[in-house]
Amino acid sequence: MPFSQIFFWVVPIVALVTYCLLMLFLMVSQKDKLIKMFMLVLAALILWTASSVFMKMELSPGVLFWNRLMVAGTIAVPFLLYCFVSVFTNSLKVLNTIIWGFIAVASLIVNFMGLVVTEANVITNPVLINGQQFNFVDLNYSLGLMAYPIFFLMFTIIFAILLKTRRAVNRGDAAYGRIGLITTGVQIMFIGSLLNVFPAIGKYPVDILACFINAILITVAIYKYRMLELRFMLTKGIVYGGLALLITGFYVYVVFAAQQQMSNYNIVPYFTVLLALIVAVVFQPLYRSAGKLVDKMFYKAEYSQRQALRNFSASISNNLDLKDIAKGLIEAIQLAIPVKNIFILIKHEEKEHYYVFCSSSKLHKSDFQMSLDNPITKWFISNNASLSRTELYSQPLFKSMWETEKKDINDLGIEVITPIKSRNDLIGMIMLTNKKNNTAYLLDDLDLLTYLGTSSAVAIDNARLFTRAQLESITDSLTKLYNHGYFCKTLSEQLEKVGYAELSLLMIDLDLFKLYNDLYGHFEGDKALKTVASIIKRIVGDKGIISRYGGEEFTILLPYYDSKRAFDVAEKIRLEIQSSFFNTTDVTQRFLTASIGVCTYPHAAPNAEELLKRADWAMYNAKNNGKNQTIIYTPNVESSNKNNNNEKGEEKTYKPVYIATVYALTAAIDAKDHYTFGHSQRVAEYTAILANEIGLDKSHLEIVREAALLHDIGKIGIPENILTKTGKLTSEEYGIVKAHVEMSITIIKHLPSLNHVIPAVIGHHERWDGQGYPRGLKGDNIPLLARCLAITDTFDAMTSDRPYRKGFSVKDALNEIKNCMGTQFDPVMANLFTRLVLEGTIDIKRTISNSKAV
């Protein structure tokens, strides 16, 4: 069949089928105003095209009738298209629409009055082509008087449509990209319709072809700007099917045409089969290319999404690196959705917020945080779907957002937030800014994001757990600082990293920490270590690497810090520790200070080993020079330190100084309270024997003796009238007396060389049952030496004469001690003491006479 005849029939039929299919899918899909208007345009196009087909088929009631219906379609389409464009560009004006509507209706009436087409008929001419007869169908029509004015009016409407779109673009109501397809379609339709004026061309369905192109362009425009989900209309099967049908039709036509040609040259019949095979082979790639084309044209997003998902799934499986996973997630999203910026937020367990872990832009706002009580995070706890910006404004639950929270979201330009939930725990979020083409997010985009959030959650959770486990292996569990192992590893690494630049090492040791532990217990000791760790963390921040080197020792590596700057940091830390512990009025926090040694690579130490050793030297030097100070390592320090150590080795030079202090202080209290004259010496004597009996070494015996001598030193601060009062003390006076223990500590703390006696002194009024003072310690929590001192102190007090009573006999006093075993006194110590007295190991009389002699 000649091309003109194929064109004559195929164009209207293909257009009609396409329109009907479009209409069908529009009818079942969700409709808004725009879609409804487009359906009206389609209806008019169907009228136009169907009439054309029926006319050619010469169906009843006749060619003229179908011709007039076709003209009715020609009149209705521009008008309805005008309405559609008005809605599309948000520029619907009632008056204008009414005017054009009136014109359209008038034209329709004129048309049906027979003033547009006066006569129309179809002529079938048999034509012989290549010896074969074909029936050529031709359309003949005569235009009436009103045809030209009506055509003119229709063109005016089309022109008005073009003007309208242009105005909308100029006004900024519609972007050219958005409306360009529609404008092009209308222009094509305009040209196609214009050709109808010439019956020679008008007898071919050029106008229908133009309208068909227009309808397709409108459909694409609607789809492209998410006014209609095209996939609801054109399922993949239909598109493929339609395409296959077209290609097959073309294939059959080619084969038959070729056969026809060949038959003229008397080629053998089996050649037909061969020909079919050749054409099929040639068409095969065409099929494949067409399939790909469909995928790319209509399912471009889905195609990219599928690719993205495949790549992402492969990349996260067995990956435990959180950074890699987050990066992979970002890449997957970027591949599927053309988004400007993506942020991955991860939950910070300790700080109780979500922070930007990584972003697709290097310029992201890294300090963005979202608290756990932010309404967004709360919302995700009970919802798994993505949250759009519009919902943030419309959901009443988000009314509780703080202005700063809203501003942060706005500043980042966040459009969509997707949860990353693992086992119902919101472990992170994906935040997306708007798309690169500024179009809205499609439902499919949101579904994909939700899917990516869910599928990445397990991987992210595993990676977090792995990271946590890794971190724990290099973290000190108490202080949450790096541990010794990590420090050793990182020291060399850091030295390597700084090259020839400076790196300072701070070695911090807490002074008298053992005493602190003895005095306040290990629980308080641990608390103190945590406090010190937090002080260091606060001051150093992320400028250095802080580790707990061991026990009460901390190290800080400060890359690119010279000794002066490192010294400043050290002093800041030292003073902060001092003010946190030393100046407080709380009796349990009085004595903690730090000695710090600083050494700087490469000037003061050539390598890691020397750096560590020399910082240690400097720290010990600080300790030996009176503690609570910072010393920078220099060769001079080392030599002076050596000298100091030598001096320290000879205790003789040191000891007489503080022994003299002890006796001076004892004399001071004895002078104040004559009735207890010699009390401290006697108690010292008894306690030393008791301590010796329980197996304490020589140094402890020395401590307990000194403690016993100084245990009442605080009484210096008690007014004499209370100290020597013969009557019963008032509760106020008793309170003052009780305070002597703390007073003792206050005095002793100014003598660093005597600090070791403090645990015994502070605990000598504690009771075994926890009813004592000042701290109400109980049982074994009372330092051992304090428990000894409690017994001997009470015993001597009972057996001494007082102004208001005569002293107890030794027997009575021992009975009283026995009575108080397990309540006031440690039963083991009390028993031992009783035995020692009864055995005569503790010679009371001799001791008393000795003390008096003193």
Next chain:
Amino acid sequence: MGLDQMLREKQFDKIWQEYCGFLDLSIPQYMDIQNRLMLEQIELYSNCELGRRIMKGQKPTTVSQYRQVVPLTKYEDYADILLPKVESALPGKPMVWIETTWEGGKNPVKVAPYTESMINSLKTYCVTIIILASSNKKGEIKLSGGENFLYGMAPLPYLTGLVPHLISSSMSVNFLPTIEEAESMSFRQRNKVGFELGIQKGIDLFFGLSSIILKMGDSFASGNSSGKNFSVLKNSPKMNYRLLNAWIKGKQDKNPILPKDIWKLKGLVCSGTDSAGLKKKMEYYWGVKPLEIFGGTEPTCIATETWNKNGLVLFPDICFYEFIPKSEMEKNLEDPLYIPQTYLLDELLTGIEYELVISNFKGGAFARYRTGDMFKCLSMNNEEDNIQLPQFVYVDRDPRFIDIAGFTRISEVTISQAIELSKLNVTEWFAVKEFDEHKRSLVHLYVEVGSEGMRGALTKDIIKEHLSIYFRYVDTDFSNLKSLLGMDPLKVTIIPTGTISQFNRAFERRLRKMNPTHFDLIEVLKIARGGSGNEVF
């Protein structure tokens, strides 16, 4: 997407969700919003001089701590910062200062700063109000954009003047007259021009003081309406048709033309004291149920009725609300040193009257501020409308003030000043808010004149005349009552000399000068009648 576009595209579900969605909140969700925004406000307070002063230098970390630390406040606590508008001392930068008269205060006006964030929230709720005013059921939106809005309220710097600006920035509305024109007109002129334009173009929405809305209706009913002055040529064909229709109907039924015969309102919004009692009549005149809202300079606009127009609901994100039960408030009136207990929204009891205490959110100035407005809790939810939030009815100002038709608030200071200026020999007095036969409020002043004073009907009139003059002098709004509403807001009764002191002796306490309790009023009037054997004049 803007509201106009959403209306054009008929995205009614989205619109409802955005503007009226808070009505679906549960009480715990509502309280969560309240608490969280209060914490934000504490944060803002802690960074400014005013806040630090109010919170006594502390920074509460919880809302209950805040309630313990911050005392109940009154305007005097803010006057030194707010009146000179010291912006640097405030928790948020003001975008606009709203003004109102300070009844009984040391200054003629009091001002309140509104931050941008507060304005944004108010903007949303202004739209909420007109949506609800025009709806009769949940989810129903009758607005289409471009409505003609007759706006019968005071212009800026009053709070009511902010509303048209807020609405017009959210959606297309034609104010009658335009906002710019209205702001340069007097109240009377604005209403007159508004109605003339309403006759020409039609009215879809009307927002006014209840007393004014009613007065308009009364004018129509009595045939004195200014709506008669119109030109057929200027009117739209639709309005001419309606006018003709109304005229024919009026002639047939021999009834006066009422506003509802001319205009088919989509929504009618009213506010002001005594609204509750006037709503039925408003509906009769205007053909639609009025929607009552509540607002004030310090708390801003904080409550609206819903589609059924049967109870106020407080907006969740404008202020933090606390409530003083009436019994506690009266204890405090008797003993100013007594600190009344406050309750939160989820702790209220149905049927109890409460004084509202507010703390502004979003950088507002007022913290635990006693508004002096009394609300009655109608119910803790509205089962019929499936609203889980407490429903209120606005009762009145607290007894220290007498609010007349929402125009003026008369305090003890106002009356004392008027009496002093009048040089009348009034030795003792007390005042009570009462209502006339048309349910319009008025001040009933009971006075004792000196022993040589005047008695009889003539003297009562003289006293009233004198006081009326001086009331107008000390309270400018007082004069508007007569001129705009045609009502006489003052009634005077002379009681025998010594009545009040006799009451004080008998009950061993002083009779409250403003709105004594119902019991005290009965007792004092008994003394007035019976003690001397004379009638009360």
